[in-house]
Amino acid sequence: DPYAQDPPRHPALRVNSLKPFNAEPPSELIAENYLTPNELFFKRNHLPVPTVDPTAYALSVQGPFGQILSLSLEELKKNFPKHEVTATLQCAGNRRAEMNAVQNTNRLGWGIGAISNARWGGARLRDVLLQAGYKQSDGGHVWFEGLDQDQSGTVYGASIPFKKAMSPEGDVLLAYEMNGEELPQDHGFPLRAIVPGVVGARNVKWLASITVRPEESPSHWQQKDYKGFSPAVTWETVDFSKAPAIQDMPVQSAITEPWPEACVEPGELTVKGYAWSGGGRKVIRVDVSLDGGKSWHEAQLLPREEQSPSRVWAWQLWELNVCIPEGTREMDIVCKAVDTSYNQQPDTVQPIWNILGVLNSAWHRVHVCVGE
Template identity: 40%
Template sequence: MVVHERDPYNAEPPRSALAGGPLTPADTFYSRNHGPVPEIDAASWRLALDGLVQRPLLLSLAELRERFQEHTVAATLQCAGNQRSGFTEIRDIPGEDPWGPCATSTARWTGVRLLDLLTAAGLKAGAEHIAFAAPDVSQLADPPQPYGASVPVAKAVHGEVLLAWTMNGAPLPRVHGAPLRVVVPGWIGARSVKWLQRITAQRKPSGNYFQATAYRLLPADADPAAVGAHEGISLGPVALNCAILRPDGTVRRIAGPAEIVGYAFAGDDRTVARVDVSVNGGRTWSQAGVDAPIGPWTWQYWRTTLDLPEGEVEITARAWDSTGAAQPESAAHLWNPKGYANNSWARLRLNCSR
């Protein structure tokens, strides 16, 4: 893993580790944390569901399994700061981890649908947001507080949103949220709250620091230390993006035919329709083959074979989604003081010899 911080632990896999297949092993799955990973006794743990509901719930893990039907969803999670390193090449972003293109991973998640719990509790009129609370206290928040986030009811009642206890057919690892985590497919990973303890139906979005202040897209000239809560754009659905996984840029390449492999991810309920690849910095393009997704909420692999010229080579990739939207060319036009949502063209520089 490429470790950006050890306390809290934040790490992403190298490019080559994601090139092997559409599902990411748990020990290779990127890890984004805002505080220490909590130790939770699964036997005494309880999930509370309260707020604007007719029948508040308090459930053990065993009761969740007994009362509600089990569902499995394949979903890609992606950090909102994915590819922040492309921004730091333009201008420094103090205090933020320099994530590369691999703060992205895919798993099969098994658990219960959030919709089923909300139906059992009975949402009251006026409930417009579903908030999630966890026990991991973050010193990054002002003031320090446990992590929390929310999603609109319109997203929460979609059947793909899970409360998961299994990852790729095995018990959910502690670092990835055991005993229970939220999985919000198509949205930034910050909304898929780990170590879930409480769900609250409410009129307004969560007032937690990580919903109201962090994970918001600010104008390029804004001072993050001076802005107030709820300023900027609240990040939700993932923006269309792609990355080059192989070659990975770690070894000197031989000029000539080379297979180029990567991922593309459209986010929300969109799919990737096309990927173009260039080996001359975007002067000419070749259309890559794009694999079908393993589910409606996952990334898609793309691949092509192109001749790498001798000398300095820049491989560039760009994607289109099912709505016809395309990635923007330049990270410079997207730069923001927190380094979120860099979905500009993917670029990888190589030195090729004969």
């Protein structure tokens, strides 16, 4: 069993697949902490989790003339200043269950929990690339390869634009710490890429090597997955070369409380949730409706860490305290967020449904009944 070495996991996680292990925190726990505890952080693995001996570990960075810069974990920690950043990771498949309800994609049915937030610590990728001999003016794409592989030897890989990697404002890390602890095995021990504002898939775990090339990574997950298509595109007609790989993500929000089909008491109601946008765009507002979108309330954005404009990598938790109008028997609670570019979420899933079931950013809807 190639999965025999997988680490133990927290029993509260909602498991979507055991081998490989894919799981999300239960809805009611998602927004309970600004920083998601490591054991509750969603876990998205395509392959068995590798076991890495940290003393034998070395990251291989290929320089501009082909020479290899090999860095041990100790060297990464000692030779480069430690940089910390709070960043939310979201899988492109977050909320796929709602897409599957429109038309089944036969892919992992994630609820609203394929998103979590942590404080990451590590070396800046920029500093490592400079050390390897690259210049700010260079271009292309930075390829990451993981140590996890399938039985045929295919390893997980992905790439990001060189520009994002080198930007002093991009905050891209080679992270060895998560919420002040050593990076857990499920999250890429001993080293992973953290690419703030960018889809989870590019945040490669168990980093083995970094290379820079004119073109994007040839990896399956860069070329044949994690792309968005028109609802008109089918598996028969899809042309993967036609769509760009997802990097930045659209504005997103979801209701974590109350739960779907709960029965809430009449009177005062508290609605809770999260909101986030890609590319460092700040969430400026969250609107909540109790009647399916006919009338709206503005949610309270909970106090959070200050992040500089255009580098707002962490999510925004929110809350609404509201009086349920008398005589209400049931409610369609809806939330939608607005980011600093005034991007908004589409009201339904159908027009953004796609064969891969990615990028579901439709208004999140929770139907509840009101009663004793």
